[in-house]
Amino acid sequence: MNKKIRVLVAKPGLDGHDRGALVISQALRDYGMEVIYTGLRQTPQQIVAAAVQEDVDAIGLSCLSGAHNELFPEVMALLKERGAGDIIVVGGGVIPWEDIPFLESAGVQKIFTPGTPTIETAKFIEAAVRARDGYPASIGMEPPKKIDHIGIAVESLDEVLPFYVNTLGLKLEAIEEVPSQNVKVAFIKIGESRLELLEPLSEESPIRQFITKRGQGVHHVALGVEGISERIGELKNAGIKMIQEEPVKGAGGASIAFIHPSSAHKVLFELCDKTEIEGGAS
């Protein structure tokens, strides 16, 4: 499995817009794949011939002329004809959403719309090729960046805040109610991370249940990640059970999801993605 993945980046159709094709070629190379770029104006026949000749694992089709509905299915049909139906095919370009189901039903594995980060495309191709070859799609997740915060369950914010603010001299940033979790949260800044003090607002609140069962104290550790949806996918692929399988909105507008403690040796971990609110690599 140390063999490099080989990809043919191809431009079917007559348009000359190869900025995307060139950028994705470079990005896949930087990711560690071998990439062959066909150049402009390739017929489906030429593309399939090149793919077979070069023995590639995957083909990336880029078309900005609007001819994708004719040309992509033709590539798929020719691949099958040549006995190369196991080559993973993905596509991109100016492709209207409503055409995507048709193209995917023709056998294209995924259409990437404008604005997709190149890393996402690279990971998709990698996972698809691994799955095809019978390997687990992924061996782990991209590591979390930092401890975003530590969540502490408390009976009453008013009671405990003086300890944090006056005794420890930490800075209280904000107090916010998170209706989805029935809690009131105080954020306390400490270095690059935070303490989150969680006070239950009702009997249904998970924090109330936690306190009833185990008393006040450390509730969860939040790991700062980027690209939370992909991270969740990676964990699930690695057999980890999630409490939320899709990210939900947490305090401060972050996207969050909890890992089930049964999968994490009894510790409650939260994944927390603030790229959107803090604008990028924070």
Next chain:
Amino acid sequence: MIKHQERVKKWKLATEKSMQRFPERKERFETSSKFEISRLYGAEQENYDIEKLGLPGEYPYTRGIQPTMYRARYWTMRQYAGFGSAEETNKRFRYLLQQGQTGLSVAFDLPTQIGYDSDHSMSKGEVGKVGVAIDSLEDMEALLREIPLDQVSTSMTINAPASVLLAMYIVVAEKQGISPETISGTIQNDILKEYIARGTYIFPPKPSMRLITDIFAYCKEQVPKWNTISISGYHIREAGANAVQELAFTIANGKAYVDAAIEAGLNIDDFAPRLAFFFNAHNQFFEEVAKFRAARRIWAKLMKDTYGARNPKSWQLRFHTQTGGSTLTAQQPDNNIVRVTLQALAAVMGGTQSLHTNSRDEALALPTEDSARIALRTQQIIAHESGVADTVDPLAGSYFVEHLTDVMEEEVGKYLEKIESLGGAVAAVEQGYMQREIHHTAYETQKAIEKGEEIIVGMNSYTLENEVRPELLRVDPTLGEKQKEKLTRLRNSRDQDRASARLEALRLGAKGTENLMPLIVDCVRDYCTIGEICGILREEFGEYTGV
């Protein structure tokens, strides 16, 4: 002045002190071309060298090519349009003219741009998709039906087969009873940037340059009001270049055309006044304004001082602007209206002669009629409501803008020297130099966006989870078949012997050195198709296959 310097010193100290508590957002601020941007301009500047700017309508035209600019007449609002059949596009054109548009701009489909008939095997799936399908004079007649060619100017985005489309336009005018001397418009006809960035080339550079200079010579005599080329930075920028690369490579290409025409025996003042330019307008407002102003100054100096042109018209860089297609996002497409507004404003502040504003949905498909109307309205609001058109070159004298204009000129100069050292633009293109430079910048930009160093609102930040998907324009999928039938009918009904004789005459001409334009006009008049004409030239000239 001394007193002022003292004040500046104090201000600097105080500012640095306050920055310890309120640091700036970034270590280094820069433009798209990586020019560093200082905290403040002008504090230490002496009076600006007014000679360097000149006055509007005067050499070196930093401040614009006309003395009154938009106080006399607004820029031409020229929306690029075309899709499907000639009949459908004709309808869109008449709609746009009715809505107050003042010039036409024709988008051709890719088979037309690459010289294939609609029934050629390479045309599969492409007929009528990104523009209108034109196979023969018959289609051109339908495209221009009931449009008074002596009153509108028409811009045609056509390059490798530019002579064929120009020939068709001339013959349609004749048939409307209008003399070629009175028609006006532009053909893009800029093959070098096709090799660099846009990709619709057919022939190798040498015969391509011949076709271009043939057009220069022919139009000088027959179609004197026609802009024979639109030297385009637009696509270079779209392919990933930054502002300085856009301008530098465009000017370098411009020089190559001038050199080729002089070598073909033309007098500079006989063709230079008909050269036009076409630039992009991206989001970095001040840098874009500076780019347009620097462009005029660089070209004026080049034409007057380096080439010795005498006619002031030869010194004037006239340009069309289109807002930046690659800046548009597929996500939250309505945000694109705001981007387009900023970009259009930069073009107007930079003194453009004509402008195309993109539609909000162009990252998704061809624009719908609603989107195309909003795009035109954007220009009309800038013209009629903002007041920016009421004085000439309103940003002149801004310390920042003048500084950027100077830096732009300097940096373009460096690129021009580099290209000169490679043997000029044609040689640089053949070596892939510009292509590599552009790709490098494109990749850097992509990485910056993915790292979040460059924020694209709605795409890598401020995103929405459940986006509403707008309605998109669909092109008639049966058009390819209809065009094929039309061609079969045409080939059966035209005078075949005449058509064949015309094509043979063109072949002979292509083997020799005579001007090919009159031969192409003859072919077109007798309904030879674009595929047949370009087919003959392909056989004689060969095809370009990329670096």
